[in-house]
Amino acid sequence: MLVHIFKQLWNRRRSNLWIGIELLLVFCLLWYIVDYFFVLEYNKSLPSCRDLNHTWQVDVALLPEEHPDYQPGESDSTALVDNYYRVLDRIRQYKEVEALAVLSSWSTPGGGGYYGDWLRNRKDTTREGSGQAILFDPRTDFFKVFRYTTKEGRPVSVEDFDWSDPKAVVIGNLAKETFFPDGDAIGQILESPRKPDDVNYIVKGVVGDTKRFDYERPQLTFFRAERITSDNITNEMEIAVRNHESISDDRFLQDFKNTMSRELRIGNFYLRGVKSYNRINAETDFRFGQTSDVRVHTGMMLFFLVNIIHCVMGTFWYRIRVRRDEVGLRMAMGSTRTDIRKMLILEGLCLLAVVVLPAMLIEVQFVYLDLIDTLGQGKNNLGYLPDRLVLRFILTNLLTWVLLAVAIVAAIWLPADKAAKMAPADALHYE
Structure with missing residues (x-):
């Protein structure tokens, strides 16, 4: 036929x-x-070895000096840090919060911010690459909030790694394969090709790969410590929380905002807003x-x-x-x-x-x-x-x-x- x-x-x-x-x-x-x-x-x-579901960006801000409730005595660096920790404790103690993290605003999961690192293997300088640096306070559990896992799917926590060394870094699996394809990465040194003596890090662990955006591929990722100070609280750091899955997102959002709008009025701090990271991801896709x-x-x-x-x-x-x-x-x-x-x-x-x-x-x-x-x-x-x-x-x-x-x-x-x-x-x- x-x-x-x-x-x-x-x-x-x-x-x-x-x-x-x-x-x-x-x-x-x-x-x-x-x-x-x-x-x-x-x-x-x-x-992507992380999960943005049930995660929220908690936006706390400081009252401006012209506000009638502004307290000048709470504006020095010591009071600022103390009050910020009280804010974190209030959020952490909220009944429906499962985990809390403080991270750099350049490291917002699903956000448009980007802080890059260009590094190489100190022993084999031909092994080099650039990727995103994820900065967070290791005294809070960034990995648990976003449910990071290893390549094999095992959940990880900040406590699984040694952050006592100021040069500690945890890398993604793609970075491990790029810099150390033939051996164990733990204890190895990554350095900057431009300033190897000043900028270098010791690998403390390996986690699964993540993607900056859902429509892109996994990237080289470096997880580094950025501890809370009076200088970075207000303009560089953000608070992330994960709520228990037993409660719906809509109910958590409503109850959390109603309760925390009062609880977080500490010193000059106040709750400015709460936004889901899934929404941030969608808004970033639209903006880009x-x-x-x-x-x-x-x-x-x-x-x-x-x-x-x-x-x-x-x-x-x-x-x-x-x-x-x-x-x-x-x-x-x-x-x-x-x-x-x-x-x-x-x-x-x-x-x-x-x-x-x-x-x-x-x-x-x-x-x-x-x-x-x-x-x-x-x-x-x-x-x-x-x-x-x-x-x-x-x-x-x-x-x-x-x-x-x-x-x-x-x-x-x-x-x-x-x-x-x-x-x-x-x-x-x-x-």
Whole structure:
């Protein structure tokens, strides 16, 4: 049957030319969008060894000097630190708080802040890389709040590592594989290539990899201590808490704000707001343009699919009408209605198959000119599927073909079904 169908397409090559050109253009454009979503969903599927669910950023601030409740005696450095610790104790003692952490605002999980470190292995200076430094006070449990785990999935806590050394650092697994691929990282030294004598750290442990954004890949991560001082309390540090899963997020938020708005009026401190880290993550995606980028690509994909369905449906509806004599003759010669539907649908799929090769030749130019985007790609991210361009090219073209094939079958089904239901005598009489 396939040989017969291809002969049919060749005999009607002039009428098939325009729909073939349209399928060619749509295939290339749709492939570009499919490639984008392929990389995006692949990156999202990569595990991130932390959990932002049930976590909250507690925003405490100081009253301005012109406020009527401002207390000048509570503004010196000693009172500031003492009152801040009282704030932390009040939050920690709240019945629904499971864990509390104080971290640098540059290290907000899911936030847009970034504090980078460029380090290398002291013993093998060719092993170097840059990544994000996560700064937090080790007297609070940052790892427990965000439920960090090892690569194997074992939960970790700040207490699992020795933070008594001011140069202590805990690294992610990707950093371990980058700097120490052949040995144990514990006790090894990482140093700055620019100032090796002044900036260096001792590795105290390894945790699982995390991603700065959900749509990117795991990155090199360095967890370092940043202890609370009177200088960084108000403008550099933030408080993070995790609530017990036994209570809903909505209820926790309402009850916590109602209670802590009174409890945290300590000295000149007051509760300014509470926001979930999932919301911060979503707002960051929007601010960085990722949300709008996804919406644009989604809209383009839907636009192409709807238009190809309408175009193919209209074209085949017309072609079936002018081929009623052929349909009637086939049915008079013994073809069943199922055979008619099958023939018309296979015609559409064969026409799509014909345009695949020239479409792929055009797409190769996009790849050659480096016009396709690979989210999260970097020199430290090797071995990921999207970096294997040949395999990625084949998979995305296969997905594009399947997507268009479904659209074509859906578009042809109605006119094909209508043609199959014609009586043979009526179809022959039409001619």
